[in-house]
Amino acid sequence: MAIGIDIVYVPRMRNKDALAKRILSPEEFSIYNTRMDKEEFLAGRFAAKEAFLKAKRSGVGQVPFHTISVIYDGNGAPVLLFNNQKYEVSISHDGEYAVAVVIIEEMKK
Template sequence: MIKGIGIDIIELERIKQSIKKSERLADRVLTKREKKRYLELPNERRKVEFLAGRFAAKEACAKALGTGIGALSFQHIEILNEASGAPKLQVSGHESDYFLLSISHSQEYAVAQVLIQEG
């Protein structure tokens, strides 16, 4: 049974400008494992896409849960990758739920959609 659905879109330029100012957004949004992967990316463009995608995915997840960011922090939501490269969503306190996640990028935007099914 579907428990929730959420979607979010963000401009890559907004993330790029934030990164230029400081790493504060990356530290706030990314978990330690996500930040490690972020720092290993080869160039600025990939870092912007990665951070924007994670930001959109976590916002979409919070919307799907019906809480929004606030009741749930970015640090409670982690996006890792399957061996195939597909993103995998894990949420502290929601281990019994099954999350489906899709992240996409264009030249200007990152978008993410989350669907939650009962475990």
């Protein structure tokens, strides 16, 4: 098993529609466009993508962010999709910070 975590300063994501279009998957971008809390949403997604790369032991730049997609399961919980596989992800935001944790089960030894 491998774990990754990341924290993002939410105000960095204020009025960043162009960044959102570039780093969000098409499904995430559709959700982003419906959200009132756009900067928290974008910060949480950014954190989730970086947490995934940490868990995967990949450097930023090796995997395009828009190919990592965090959508919702039937209960409203987030699920991370990459290359047709699902990964555990948890996101939280409060005030100026958003955090995300990702677990990759198959890296068990």
